Amino acid sequence: MRKAPLFCAVMALLLILLAFQLLLPPRETSALENRVLAQRPHFSLSALTDSHWSDSFEAFAADQMPARDVFVSIYTGMRALAGHRLTNDVISGAEGRLFDRGDGWSGRSVRQNAAALADLQAQTGVPVYLLAVPSAAAVYPEALPRWAPGADEGALLGIAEEEIQVIPLLSALEAAKGEGPLYYLTDHHWTARGARVGYLSVCAALGLAPAQEWPLQTLPGFHGSFFARCPVPWQKADAFSYPETAGIRLIAEGREKDGLVDREQLKGRDWYASLLYGNHGMMELINEKEGEGTLFVIKDSYANALLPALARHYHRIVAVDARYFSGNIVDAVKESKGDKVLCINGVSSLASGRTLALLEGL
Amino acid sequence: MLFSSLSFLFYFFPAVLLIHYFLPQGWQNPFLFLASLVFYAWGDARYIPLFFALLAVDWGAGLLLEKTKTPWRRKLCLALGVGANMGSLLFYKYIGFFLETLGLNGAVPLHPSLPLGISFFTFQAVGYLVDVYRGETRCEKDPIAFGTFLFLFPQLIAGPIVRYRDLAVSLHRRRKPGGQALESGMACFVAGLASKVLLANPLGELSAEMKALSGDAGAALIFLLAYGLQIYFDFMGYSIMAVGMGRMLGFSFPRNFRHPYAASSVTDFWRRWHITLSGWFRDYVYIPLGGNRRGTGRTLLNMLIVWGLTGFWHGAGWNFILWGLWYFFCLTLDKFVLEKRSFPSWTRRGWMLFSVAVGWGLFSADSAFGGAWLLKSLAGLHFSGRALFFLRDYGALLAVSVLLCVPKLVEKGKALMRRRPAVRLVSVLGLMALCLAALAESSYNPFLYFHF
Numbered sequence: 001m002r003k004a005p006l007f008c009a010v011m012a013l014l015l016i017l018l019a020f021q022l023l024l025p026p027r028e029t030s031a032l033e034n035r036v037l038a039q040r041p042h043f044s045l046s047a048l049t050d051s052h053w054s055d056s057f058e059a060f061a062a063d064q065m066p067a068r069d070v071f072v073s074i075y076t077g078m079r080a081l082a083g084h085r086l087t088n089d090v091i092s093g094a095e096g097r098l099f100d101r102g103d104g105w106s107g108r109s110v111r112q113n114a115a116a117l118a119d120l121q122a123q124t125g126v127p128v129y130l131l132a133v134p135s136a137a138a139v140y141p142e143a144l145p146r147w148a149p150g151a152d153e154g155a156l157l158g159i160a161e162e163e164i165q166v167i168p169l170l171s172a173l174e175a176a177k178g179e180g181p182l183y184y185l186t187d188h189h190w191t192a193r194g195a196r197v198g199y200l201s202v203c204a205a206l207g208l209a210p211a212q213e214w215p216l217q218t219l220p221g222f223h224g225s226f227f228a229r230c231p232v233p234w235q236k237a238d239a240f241s242y243p244e245t246a247g248i249r250l251i252a253e254g255r256e257k258d259g260l261v262d263r264e265q266l267k268g269r270d271w272y273a274s275l276l277y278g279n280h281g282m283m284e285l286i287n288e289k290e291g292e293g294t295l296f297v298i299k300d301s302y303a304n305a306l307l308p309a310l311a312r313h314y315h316r317i318v319a320v321d322a323r324y325f326s327g328n329i330v331d332a333v334k335e336s337k338g339d340k341v342l343c344i345n346g347v348s349s350l351a352s353g354r355t356l357a358l359l360e361g362l
Numbered sequence: 363m364l365f366s367s368l369s370f371l372f373y374f375f376p377a378v379l380l381i382h383y384f385l386p387q388g389w390q391n392p393f394l395f396l397a398s399l400v401f402y403a404w405g406d407a408r409y410i411p412l413f414f415a416l417l418a419v420d421w422g423a424g425l426l427l428e429k430t431k432t433p434w435r436r437k438l439c440l441a442l443g444v445g446a447n448m449g450s451l452l453f454y455k456y457i458g459f460f461l462e463t464l465g466l467n468g469a470v471p472l473h474p475s476l477p478l479g480i481s482f483f484t485f486q487a488v489g490y491l492v493d494v495y496r497g498e499t500r501c502e503k504d505p506i507a508f509g510t511f512l513f514l515f516p517q518l519i520a521g522p523i524v525r526y527r528d529l530a531v532s533l534h535r536r537r538k539p540g541g542q543a544l545e546s547g548m549a550c551f552v553a554g555l556a557s558k559v560l561l562a563n564p565l566g567e568l569s570a571e572m573k574a575l576s577g578d579a580g581a582a583l584i585f586l587l588a589y590g591l592q593i594y595f596d597f598m599g600y601s602i603m604a605v606g607m608g609r610m611l612g613f614s615f616p617r618n619f620r621h622p623y624a625a626s627s628v629t630d631f632w633r634r635w636h637i638t639l640s641g642w643f644r645d646y647v648y649i650p651l652g653g654n655r656r657g658t659g660r661t662l663l664n665m666l667i668v669w670g671l672t673g674f675w676h677g678a679g680w681n682f683i684l685w686g687l688w689y690f691f692c693l694t695l696d697k698f699v700l701e702k703r704s705f706p707s708w709t710r711r712g713w714m715l716f717s718v719a720v721g722w723g724l725f726s727a728d729s730a731f732g733g734a735w736l737l738k739s740l741a742g743l744h745f746s747g748r749a750l751f752f753l754r755d756y757g758a759l760l761a762v763s764v765l766l767c768v769p770k771l772v773e774k775g776k777a778l779m780r781r782r783p784a785v786r787l788v789s790v791l792g793l794m795a796l797c798l799a800a801l802a803e804s805s806y807n808p809f810l811y812f813h814f
Contacts, residue, residue: 003541006787007548007610010794011376017798018372054369054405061368065802075799082758086751103748147747147754 020066027064031269032072032228037063073233080232085145088229093143096236097185098226100135102151105351107159113356114163117298117343120362121164124333126296128341129205131167131198132160133190133302135348136183139173153347160350167205172197184238187224188348189272192216192241195305198344202310206340211312214243222271240271247290248311250276252283260285260308275304281324282332285317296338298322298329298356303344310342322355330361363404365603366558368801374401378515379610387536391510394611398515402479409477412450413513419446420487421508424501427494436495443491447484454480459678479519481675483512485642490526492646499527507533516607520600522618523638529613537612549779549790550606556793557599559800561763565592568756569726572749573735580749582739588756590722591763594622597636621769627710628689628696628717639675643668658698666690680730685721692717 027037038059047053065071076087085092091099114130121128137144138153153170160166173182173194182194190198196213203210222240223231242261250257257277265274276283279301290312297303297319311317318336320329322345333341349355356362363370378397385393403410423443430436454474461467490511493499502508511529539547565588572585601618608615618638625631632640648668654661666687673686692713700710727733753760765771779786 004544004548005783006790007541007544009787009791010548010552011380013791013794014371014376018376021372048400049403049405049407051405054363058367058369061372062802065368065798068802071795071799071802075796075803078796078799084755086755145751145754147751149748149751 090230103149105151114160116357186227294338328361398513401515516604547609554603562596
């Protein structure tokens with residue numbers, strides 16, 4: 001086949017990849033994509049004409065592609081070189097900062113969720129406060145490319161303010177910008193520093209005297225959720241910080257955890273998920289030494305960076321993640337005997353669906 | 363199965379091409395027929411019985427047309443054969459549309475799903491029958507060879523519409539393509555794949571983003587540009603993949619596109635766009651109706667029929683019919699006005715680009731007047747920054763796509779590749795790797811012309 005080198009080269013490429021796909025043991029999960037990978041479906045002659053089977057086979061061929069992560073990085077890198085700043089709904093901004101594309105966020109969702117909180121307040125008689133955490137785009141608009149699609153988060157916060165007490169946060173974040181990164185470059189969450197600003201705002205609203213920061217451990221080389229969607233090979237990594245706490249117990253779904261940070265998760269890819277061992281339907285933080293009273297928290301993942309600091313002030317924090325909690329929220333608040341309810345949710349989740357409004361009891 | 367899928371590229375394509383190459387003559391057609399059946403039945407074998415029935419009817423009709431000498435019997439044979447094919451096409455593709463138009467879809471809830479490739483299959487079969495009837499080709503006596511012709515997987519789903527006489531010789535000899543055919547065939551195939559995966563698909567993303575920004579005049583213009591480029595690279599990509607695979611199997615398929623956007627007039631555009639389809643309508647509808655040999659009035663009527671049908675062939679919807687009729691209008695204007703007076707060439711070219719743009723506005727709509735959003739947006743003259751963001755984001759892609767529509771540049775590139783085989787090898791291999799990377803990133807990949 002020396003007369004047809006190109007033909008042979010392309011065939012060789014395809015056959016080598018095929019050989020690897022058939023001979024290498026299949027991967028079970030993709031850490032980068034944070035999902036389970038399709039496995040080879042069982043073959044039978046009749047399966048060839050079944051659309052479910054052929055779809056599974058195609059998924060298998062794609063998911064078990066040899067060096068898949070490398071290929072995906074090559075493609076994303078090529079797109080970035082071609083000038084794309086929007087890939088998989090992630091916007092690439094200045095100095096390696098990545099943003100969520102927010103133009104699908106809706107004021108209607110915000111209003112429905114905030115109204116649900118007001119309903120909770122009315123039903124339980126317990127004051128409800130909302131800490132709506134804006135996304136990095138609201139705090140670092142100068143790093144966004146010009147004309148980038150996005151949401152007016154100030155306006156969304158304004159809508160929430162019409163329904164429930166909203167703890168002022170955006171101006172505090174803007175003021176603290178100079179002291180260091182408040183949001184991760186490669187992840188949609190805030191850093192320990194950003195969470196600290198949130199904590200100080202909560203203290204001001206709830207009338208607590210801010211306590212000293214827990215000592216922070218820092219790990220370089222963090223590639224977060226945005227990177228998973230847009231794995232450009234030359235993306236700057238983040239330095240991930242988590243607190244070293246003492247005297248606080250974490251009980252999640254009835255089981256006590258060892259400390260507040262899941263060390264096993266830190267060996268994987270999604271380090272933010274190590275905080276408070278991820279998201280649970282219901283969990284409790286017990287502080288035996290300091291703190292008094294009970295606080296009820298309705299949270300999403302943004303709270304995971306903030307609650308360890310708040311745990312200093314309360315003997316007990318009962319925290320419910322609206323996405324995973326299946327009980328009646330009104331009863332849960334009453335049973336906890338908390339004297340305040342604090343809702344810590346990202347503006348992104350408040351504006352993307354009626355998660356709070358769908359809680360049972362409201 | 364889709365050409366631009368990893369199951370095809372890893373499991374079907376290398377195996378079928380390599381096995382076919384090494385098979386002795388008697389085995390090549392049966393193997394190819396079987397492989398094409400597997401390709402077609404992949405994921406959905408519901409319509410195999412229908413296609414086999416049509417295959418049998420067409421093969422039988424072809425034999426009878428050649429054997430019988432009596433004129434009325436030959437006419438009957440032809441009518442039955444054409445009727446079976448067109449009847450199936452009309453039923454499966456258009457019955458829902460007809461019932462809805464007549465308001466009967468409540469009473470008669472018939473909405474059969476569309477067998478993949480039926481438009482190409484039936485047109486190829488009808489072309490064969492008419493050619494045999496006219497004595498322009500011998501009939502195919504070997505049912506396996508005939509089945510191979512109709513089911514040939516490279517062009518079964520998306521064309522080009524191949525004439526039996528183009529394949530007749532190749533079907534009956536041992537196909538062992540030489541080095542040159544393998545090289546150019548593979549280069550064609552990868553170029554087509556890249557055209558689909560690296561150009562058409564991202565252009566499709568851009569069109570979708572622009573459609574979502576309805577109300578913005580800039581978005582409407584960018585939509586027309588992106589959509590026009592997308593549909594070209596999508597369809598042209600599939601066509602040259604078919605040509606490339608045909609070459610590697612020892613067949614010679616006709617080219618379906620010849621730099622259409624470089625056409626000098628609307629008439630010229632249709633000599634460069636979907637060439638096999640307009641050729642089919644010319645030879646099997648326009649000329650039998652009399653063509654332009656029966657006076658101006660009749661010519662106009664014939665053109666109206668042909669273009670209405672051409673539009674209708676593209677889809678069971680009023681927007682497609684309107685698209686066809688729009689071209690009837692543009693072509694008549696071109697033929698009877700612009701061609702006669704000596705207008706400068708840029709006017710004809712400008713009119714061509716304008717008509718094509720309006721055409722895509724009609725074609726891309728979901729309903730007869732679904733394209734109205736484009737008009738409304740353009741009339742509003744409201745330009746937002748959001749469209750500019752996407753223009754910049756896709757700027758390099760748009761520039762490359764537009765440059766690849768210029769024949770001189772493409773020919774220069776091809777000549778460079780011919781002169782330097784090493785550059786060609788590295789480029790093709792690199793393109794294939796990039797295509798695999800793009801497919802790894804997204805495994806689902808619909809082809810625009812698939813509802814045919």
